[in-house]
Amino acid sequence: MQRMLEAQPVLVDVLPAGEALDGMTPDTVLVAGPVMAPGEYHGPQRDAIRYAAVHEGLAPDPDQAWERLVAGKIKLGHTLDYGCVGSTAGVHTFSTPVYRVEDPATGVRAHCGMYEFGTRRGLSLGVYDDEVRDRLHRLEEEVAPAIGAAVRAAGGIPLLPMMSRALRMGDELHSRTLAAAHVLARTLMAPLADLGHPHRRTAIEYLTTIDPLFLRLSMAAATVIVTSGxxxxxxxxxxxxxxxxxxxxxxxxxxxxxxxxxxxxxxxxxxxxxxxxxxxxxxxxxxxxxxxxxxxxxxxxxxxxxxxxxxxxxxxxxxxxxxxxxxxxxxxxxxxxxxxxxxxxxxxxxxxxxxxxxxxxxxxxxxxxxxxxxxxxxxxxxxxxxxxxxxxxxxxxxxxxxx
Amino acid sequence: MQRMLEAQPVLVDVLPAGEALDGMTPDTVLVAGPVMAPGEYHGPQRDAIRYAAVHEGLAPDPDQAWERLVAGKIKLGHTLDYGCVGSTAGVHTFSTPVYRVEDPATGVRAHCGMYEFGTRRGLSLGVYDDEVRDRLHRLEEEVAPAIGAAVRAAGGIPLLPMMSRALRMGDELHSRTLAAAHVLARTLMAPLADLGHPHRRTAIEYLTTIDPLFLRLSMAAATVIVTSGxxxxxxxxxxxxxxxxxxxxxxxxxxxxxxxxxxxxxxxxxxxxxxxxxxxxxxxxxxxxxxxxxxxxxxxxxxxxxxxxxxxxxxxxxxxxxxxxxxxxxxxxxxxxxxxxxxxxxxxxxxxxxxxxxxxxxxxxxxxxxxxxxxxxxxxxxxxxxxxxxxxxxxxxxxxxxx
CATH class of the missing domain: 3.90.1700.10 (v583 domain like)
Structure with missing residues (x-):
């Protein structure tokens, strides 16, 4: 309990899962919850796995992705076994950008993919089409590098004070993370403006229009806190x-x-x-x-x-x-x-x-x-x-x- | 009542009181509340009037400022008679930067000075020293022009939706305006970054460190709403x-x-x-x-x-x-x-x-x-x-x- 109470989660970077996660391989798809036999997956989580494999380039289409999975050529892993935590379907592949949150005093870490750029329809909910794909590419190629650079320039962003403030501003930090999103955006305003990153504009668009974006940081911070115990x-x-x-x-x-x-x-x-x-x-x-x-x-x-x-x-x-x-x-x-x-x-x-x-x-x-x-x-x-x-x-x- | 319910206050500009307010003159000091005989003023409001006159250059020191006021060479005006609204002492002089908030449908307007850059000690509370003066100069010469430019670039900022959101984020929009400050900062993030204004950095510092800054916009918006009726x-x-x-x-x-x-x-x-x-x-x-x-x-x-x-x-x-x-x-x-x-x-x-x-x-x-x-x-x-x-x-x- 003491270790959980003392945990100080700090956002330190944003980087691709393949680089961030110990044991991650190019042919692995991480999922939320303990891994099951392929036949047990159904509905949006099954779709999310198939589409994630396609998005990563592990198969040309969802049906072949599933065949490769059943054949053991695509592996499933449980996010938490990789120091990661997964929202809804929880799919993460080698090139998925993830937040890295860690407690500098203990080194305890957790990672979490970024809230998707756009609407309620997204890969993590088992939806994939040209629009979802293009939005994921903007996230991977523009938003994640720019926010990662701003976070590094700021020397890391302590999340507990931010979460503490958000609880005073009407968030419970799971279904409602609106205040925390505002606190994060305000905190990154100076580093992003100073940085002059080529994708600054897209990062600002992301930070100022995606209201639930802090959910993923709340999850990673909570995982650091809980894992500490x-x-x-x-x-x-x-x-x-x-x-x-x-x-x-x-x-x-x-x-x-x-x-x-x-x-x-x-x-x-x-x-x-x-x-x-x-x-x-x-x-x-x-x-x-x-x-x-x-x-x-x-x-x-x-x-x-x-x-x-x-x-x-x-x-x-x-x-x-x-x-x-x-x-x-x-x-x-x-x-x-x-x-x-x-x-x-x-x-x-x-x-x-x-x-x-x-x-x-x-x-x-x-x-x-x-x-x-x-x-x-x-x-x-x-x-x-x-x-x-x-x-x-x-x-x-x-x-x-x-x- | 109908006009008050339909009022739509929009922040449209930031500009010096002398330019913004009908009837404002270089030798006028506006104050909160109906104007009294000079002898009735006491404490922080009296100090604020004296110091505001000095800050505006109407007198070399506070004592001479008061002499000039008593002699009728410096005039007092009630803010609301000038389409302005005053926080605490409510002092506004010719060069004080003010927010202009107006309802585009009716033209009803209200202005309000900006929350001072810095701590709880400030001119509007009757405190004035080198530090307060320097912070006021930064507000006048750097923050106000940059925020004004961003507001104009954004084509105006509707305040009612912002206030509505802030009420869902734990503000009551008088003593507590913390959420609204965050919503405003987030709203100005893209216009400020795009603008490349020479004082962008100071404006961002202001927007990201002055937690009660929205009070003045809440006051101006409320005044537009109430005045409409x-x-x-x-x-x-x-x-x-x-x-x-x-x-x-x-x-x-x-x-x-x-x-x-x-x-x-x-x-x-x-x-x-x-x-x-x-x-x-x-x-x-x-x-x-x-x-x-x-x-x-x-x-x-x-x-x-x-x-x-x-x-x-x-x-x-x-x-x-x-x-x-x-x-x-x-x-x-x-x-x-x-x-x-x-x-x-x-x-x-x-x-x-x-x-x-x-x-x-x-x-x-x-x-x-x-x-x-x-x-x-x-x-x-x-x-x-x-x-x-x-x-x-x-x-x-x-x-x-x-x-």
Missing amino acids: HGVPGSTVVTGMVMNCRRFHVRLAGSDRWFAAPLPEPRGRFFPGFSVDDVVWTGGESCMTECAGLGGMAQAAAPALLDYHDGDFAGLIRHNLGLYSIVRTEHPDLVIPALGFRGVPFGIDAELVADTGLTPLIDVGYAGIGVGQVGAGSVRAPLACFTEALAAGAATGADATGA | HGVPGSTVVTGMVMNCRRFHVRLAGSDRWFAAPLPEPRGRFFPGFSVDDVVWTGGESCMTECAGLGGMAQAAAPALLDYHDGDFAGLIRHNLGLYSIVRTEHPDLVIPALGFRGVPFGIDAELVADTGLTPLIDVGYAGIGVGQVGAGSVRAPLACFTEALAAGAATGADATGA
């Missing part, structure tokens, strides 16, 4: 919550093993023309933010979330207060003004979850097939994966499968 | 609340006359080393924002205001809900997420104030003598000026002294 034998603190398109998974600090449970029922509001029937789970590791006390754990910071909720703000506050019963502490720098500047509920403990039967609240976006995002809302994590992790002795490390 | 015989809607260092004043839409009452008791929290005993009322017209439903009328938008309040967020919400009993309507575009996206209480009516005995809640900053800001909080407008305005038949225009 991972690997403590006997600890039942939750150090990971991730989804693939079939199952929800948790891991505890005492073990590297993921414990699965069925995906939750989608609840929320849907964009015009869409309903809950359009939702297909796509995977996603943005609930790493909830492991750091953000997102669904901090809804009382973000009254504008009511856009995607039934009920009123008193309800958000009531739910938020309840979540303090499943955590070990509160984060001193990440505070919620509407709760009298109380720190976010921090350090979810599987034992407390099992004792109370209350599971983490998670803010989510929903995707449909071939259409991108269709709505947003929040769900409760399934109880079974927490109780199974405890039953399997995950906390003692008795079942440890890895480091 | 002024001049309706028989109307008891409040179209102005302003202070000088002696009295609080209101005016109603039916008359140009200001009605005075004693200044309220300061309540709030004070910076380290200061207490309520250090507070000296300095004047100020930032409560024009409350006339537009912002500031103290919209505290439920800004939970971080609790920094300067006793009590909890439930209290802010309770007070905010109470204020709907003294207004005629709600603003459709300026909404408060924590109240389920209800519009801010809009169109304060003196009759409703008198009927209920409930007066507008006003967010304020406090100044001390020679030290700048010492704290912040909120106060209730005094009841007497509303009842006197009604008793005097202000609404009927029977007592009209002006247009």
